[in-house]
Amino acid sequence: MTNIDIARSYIEAVQTNDQATLGNLLSPQVIWHQPGANQFSGTKNGIAEFGAMMGAMMAKSGGSFAITHAHRYLANGNLVAIEIEFAGQREGAQVNQPGIDLLRIADGKIVEVWLFSSNPEQEDAFWG
Numbered sequence: 528m529t530n531i532d533i534a535r536s537y538i539e540a541v542q543t544n545d546q547a548t549l550g551n552l553l554s555p556q557v558i559w560h561q562p563g564a565n566q567f568s569g570t571k572n573g574i575a576e577f578g579a580m581m582g583a584m585m586a587k588s589g590g591s592f593a594i595t596h597a598h599r600y601l602a603n604g605n606l607v608a609i610e611i612e613f614a615g616q617r618e619g620a621q622v623n624q625p626g627i628d629l630l631r632i633a634d635g636k637i638v639e640v641w642l643f644s645s646n647p648e649q650e651d652a653f654w655g
Contacts, residue, residue: 528635529602530602530605530606530607530630530632531600531602531607533552533607533630533632533635533637534600534602534607534609534630534632535597535600536548536552537549537552537553537630537637538594538597538609538611538628540552541593541594542593542594542597550574552636552637553574553577553636553637554574554633554636554637554638555573555574556572556573556574556638557571557573557574557577557637557638557639557640558570558571558572558638558639558640559571559572559576559577559580559639559640560639560640560641560642561580561642562641562642562643562644562647562650563644563647563650563651563654564647564651565650565651565653565654565655566583566654566655567580567583567584567654568651584654587617587654587655588615588616588617588653589616589617591614591615591616591617592613592614592615592622593613593614593615594611594612594613595611595612595613595614596611596612597609597610597611598610598611598612605631605632605633606629606630606631606632607629607630607632608627608628608629608630609627609628609629609630610625610627611625611626611627611628612624612625612626613626615653617653620652620653621653622649622650622653622654624644624645624646624649624650625645626642626643626644626645627642627643628640628641628642628643629641629642629643
């Protein structure tokens with residue numbers, strides 16, 4: 528699989544909640560950089576911290592948080608940038624905006640992820 532194939536599989540696994548595929552794509556030592564200034568922001572080290580964050584995000588959003596579209600996959604060596612749109616809603620708040628997911632891939636695994644939001648203030652208000 529090419530790095531773009533891995534990135535596509537990652538997005539599809541996230542969109543379909545395919546935990547088995549996601550677990551196979553992410554390195555157990557994945558480093559996750561969550562943007563903003565909210566309760567989920569910061570660097571998560573390892574699959575356990577990433578999983579705890581994602582579980583809490585899904586609970587906070589009532590399961591509504593999702594990558595709604597992936598438009599382009601752009602590769603540069605071991606990096607793949609993905610133009611996405613993401614959305615979620617909860618009582619009294621919503622988030623709906625474009626962003627970029629940047630994946631660093633090594634030996635067929637996603638080893639580091641940086642997320643970029645087009646409207647960090649909206650995302651911070653949504654997550655609290």
